[in-house]
Amino acid sequence: MNPTRLWAIARKEAIQLRRDPRSLIMAFLLPVALLLFFGYAISYDVNNIEMAVVDESGSERSRALVHAFESSGYFDIVEYPARYADVDDLLQRAKVRVVMVIPPRFDRELAAGRDAAVQLLLDGSDANTATIAQNYAAAIVIRYSSDVLLHARRFVLPVEAETRVWYNETLESRNMIVPGLVAVIMSIIAAMLTALTIAREWERGTMEQLAATPVHRLDVVIGKLLPYVGIGLFDVALAIVAGLLIFGVPLRGNILLLAGLTLLFLLGALSFGMFISAAVKSQVLATQVAIQTTYLPAILLSGFIFSISTMPIALRAVTYAVPARYYVTVTKGIFLKGVGPEVLWVEALAMIIFAAAGLTLAIRSFRKELE
Amino acid sequence: MPEAVRVNELTRKFGDFTAVDRVSFVVERGEIFGFLGPNGAGKTTTIKMLTGLLRPTSGSARVAGFDVGREIDQVKLNIGYMSQLFSLYHDLTVLENIQLFAGLYGVGNDRFADRRDWVLEMAQLAGHQDRLTGELPLGVKQRLALGCAVLHEPPILFLDEPTSGVDPISRRNFWDLIYGFAASGTTVFVSTHYMEEAEYCHRVAVMNRGRIIALDRPRSLKAAIQEPVLEVTTAAAPRALEVLRDAPGVIEVTMFGRAVHAMVEDQAAAERQIPEILAAAGHSVESIRPIEPSLEDVFVSFVHRSGGTLAE
Numbered sequence: 001m002n003p004t005r006l007w008a009i010a011r012k013e014a015i016q017l018r019r020d021p022r023s024l025i026m027a028f029l030l031p032v033a034l035l036l037f038f039g040y041a042i043s044y045d046v047n048n049i050e051m052a053v054v055d056e057s058g059s060e061r062s063r064a065l066v067h068a069f070e071s072s073g074y075f076d077i078v079e080y081p082a083r084y085a086d087v088d089d090l091l092q093r094a095k096v097r098v099v100m101v102i103p104p105r106f107d108r109e110l111a112a113g114r115d116a117a118v119q120l121l122l123d124g125s126d127a128n129t130a131t132i133a134q135n136y137a138a139a140i141v142i143r144y145s146s147d148v149l150l151h152a153r154r155f156v157l158p159v160e161a162e163t164r165v166w167y168n169e170t171l172e173s174r175n176m177i178v179p180g181l182v183a184v185i186m187s188i189i190a191a192m193l194t195a196l197t198i199a200r201e202w203e204r205g206t207m208e209q210l211a212a213t214p215v216h217r218l219d220v221v222i223g224k225l226l227p228y229v230g231i232g233l234f235d236v237a238l239a240i241v242a243g244l245l246i247f248g249v250p251l252r253g254n255i256l257l258l259a260g261l262t263l264l265f266l267l268g269a270l271s272f273g274m275f276i277s278a279a280v281k282s283q284v285l286a287t288q289v290a291i292q293t294t295y296l297p298a299i300l301l302s303g304f305i306f307s308i309s310t311m312p313i314a315l316r317a318v319t320y321a322v323p324a325r326y327y328v329t330v331t332k333g334i335f336l337k338g339v340g341p342e343v344l345w346v347e348a349l350a351m352i353i354f355a356a357a358g359l360t361l362a363i364r365s366f367r368k369e370l371e
Numbered sequence: 372m373p374e375a376v377r378v379n380e381l382t383r384k385f386g387d388f389t390a391v392d393r394v395s396f397v398v399e400r401g402e403i404f405g406f407l408g409p410n411g412a413g414k415t416t417t418i419k420m421l422t423g424l425l426r427p428t429s430g431s432a433r434v435a436g437f438d439v440g441r442e443i444d445q446v447k448l449n450i451g452y453m454s455q456l457f458s459l460y461h462d463l464t465v466l467e468n469i470q471l472f473a474g475l476y477g478v479g480n481d482r483f484a485d486r487r488d489w490v491l492e493m494a495q496l497a498g499h500q501d502r503l504t505g506e507l508p509l510g511v512k513q514r515l516a517l518g519c520a521v522l523h524e525p526p527i528l529f530l531d532e533p534t535s536g537v538d539p540i541s542r543r544n545f546w547d548l549i550y551g552f553a554a555s556g557t558t559v560f561v562s563t564h565y566m567e568e569a570e571y572c573h574r575v576a577v578m579n580r581g582r583i584i585a586l587d588r589p590r591s592l593k594a595a596i597q598e599p600v601l602e603v604t605t606a607a608a609p610r611a612l613e614v615l616r617d618a619p620g621v622i623e624v625t626m627f628g629r630a631v632h633a634m635v636e637d638q639a640a641a642e643r644q645i646p647e648i649l650a651a652a653g654h655s656v657e658s659i660r661p662i663e664p665s666l667e668d669v670f671v672s673f674v675h676r677s678g679g680t681l682a683e
Contacts, residue, residue, distance in 0.1 A: 002477075004474055004477060005474060005475050005477070007474065008470070008471050008473075008474025008475050009471075009474075009475075011470075011471075011474075012460065012463065012467070012471045015462075015463060015467055016460065016462050016463065019462045020462065204458070204460075204461070205454075205458040206458045206459070206460055207458075208424065208454055208458055209452075209453075209454070209458040209459065209516075209520075210475070211423075211424055212422050212423070212424060212447065212450075212452035212454075212520075213447060213472065213475040213476060214444055214447040214448050214475070214476065214477070215475045216444075
């Protein structure tokens with residue numbers, strides 16, 4: 001390695017980057033756009049579920065049950081169809097997702113101290129929302145029945161679970177998504193940024209001139225990486241600020257630890273992009289390969305959206321080979337749990353291995369010899 | 372340092388195809404050494420092996436006294452290389468390109484200002500150092516590329532078809548630069564497919580189908596030609612060329628401006644027969660006369676003598 005040559009390459013790369021609008025957009029605009037887009041679009045929070053109520057009982061007791069739904073905040077009662085026959089139409093047109101039917105004998109059965117059934121119809125075409133709605137509705141109905149029971153018999157429930165959620169007290173999915181999102185976006189951007197860099201030299205014929213100089217391939221690879229490492233760190237900082245200010249996500253851990261682990265992750269992801277670039281020697285193909293190999297694994301197999309612990313064993317094994325998996329754990333851990341090296345050393349070790357492997361691949365695949 | 376370049380049985384194969392076939396030669400220091408031959412003859416492949424861009428399949432070569440297989444870093448420090456495809460960075464300015472190559476060749480800060488000014492003047496770019504390289508005319512770019520390739524003042528310069536695609540005046544200017552380098556002691560190894568450029572070289576190696584088929588001073592090469600060459604002027608030279616190609620006693624015909632050069636076996640017989648053959652095909656001959664062979668004719672003659680056909 002020769003510092004003068006390495007610096008000459010890094011400087012040249014930075015100047016080229018500055019003059020290339022496509023790279024600038026990818027480096028500075030795309031990450032922010034993705035963060036805003038995904039940050040607002042992905043949400044598992046289910047509030048104000050549209051609901052219809054067919055109250056055939058029309059009693060004080062049935063109105064109390066409807067009120068329990070309304071005041072929960074989870075349901076928004078938008079329709080009171082008079083007849084049961086109208087229900088089908090409402091569900092089909094997706095005007096409502098939940099329908100509750102209270103039968104005429106509801107009041108009588110309760111008054112007599114017998115079981116009274118209410119019917120809940122759920123739109124299963126959005127299974128996720130349906131499941132959540134079902135749980136909320138069941139909870140409200142159970143609460144209501146126990147009130148009825150306690151009121152009638154003057155009992156106290158023997159066991160009551162007092163739940164408290166740690167790390168994300170309000171269970172806002174945004175708190176969980178944004179830190180993971182930073183990791184996912186950087187996986188994609190990092191590989192795409194460097195995917196262009198060596199392929200461009202081959203396409204423009206500048207590689208030959210470079211190869212005829214005494215510059216070593218280590219100088220070329222490291223020199224080319226430097227400006228992108230700078231951009232990557234800047235992007236992460238930008239995403240963190242946006243997460244804090246726009247999405248109000250808490251940052252509980254050490255920001256320097258986050259910066260250090262981010263650097264490790266970027267080294268791996270950027271060298272991987274460079275490896276692709278040197279291996280395929282075409283900008284278009286390299287970009288395609290970079291997107292294909294980072295986008296889906298980062299979204300599906302990193303634990304960003306889908307919990308790794310619930311995956312089938314075979315798929316769980318695959319996730320160990322996805323670098324984003326470790327970085328997602330790091331960002332979530334530092335943002336939400338405020339954990340330190342005593343927990344994250346495993347991830348740090350994994351990312352060191354990925355960085356070393358990426359650099360080795362990039363340097364080895366980069367042939368200065370023209371075949 | 373002994374000779375600038377010593378090549379021994381150098382061979383390069385691409386699969387079954389032998390691009391360079393057991394080539395041996397020596398280039399003396401301070402010489403302008405020309406490499407002449409059609410596209411695909413193996414000139415570029417040979418130069419790439421000598422500049423460390425391609426590994427030889429077999430054989431050996433020493434450049435500036437260093438082995439191209441084992442001491443490639445030393446070789447690269449002692450050579451400048453400029454290829455037929457202009458390959459500076461178009462999105463860098465003139466100065467930025469100079470700075471980049473100064474950095475890569477290890478031109479220190481103490482020498483940089485001198486070398487920069489020298490390149491700017493040589494490329495006629497003084498006062499234009501902040502222009503984007505991509506915006507420069509081709510001839511100027513070529514001079515800048517040459518300047519960047521010799522920033523470190525290498526003793527040996529490799530130029531692979533440096534003037535292809537450049538207009539004749541720029542080409543002439545470029546050769547003035549090459550003479551300048553040679554005058555100051557630099558060895559220049561230059562390949563070209565322009566026959567008239569080969570006349571400027573001290574010695575010329577003629578290459579065809581991976582082999583060197585002749586190597587000598589241009590004048591000696593011409594003197595060595597035994598076959599007489601006739602210049603035939605007719606109204607429709609291209610069609611006359613087609614007719615004469617298969618005529619008996621004619622070895623090879625080439626277009627030369629508006630005339631046809633015919634290399635023949637027997638001068639007297641040909642001077643009699645060619646007008647008859649052309650007349651039979653409906654072409655009248657305006658003049659026919661023996662001429663001093665050009666290097667192009669030399670090339671044709673040597674290909675003929677080596678029993679081969681032209682590459683391509």
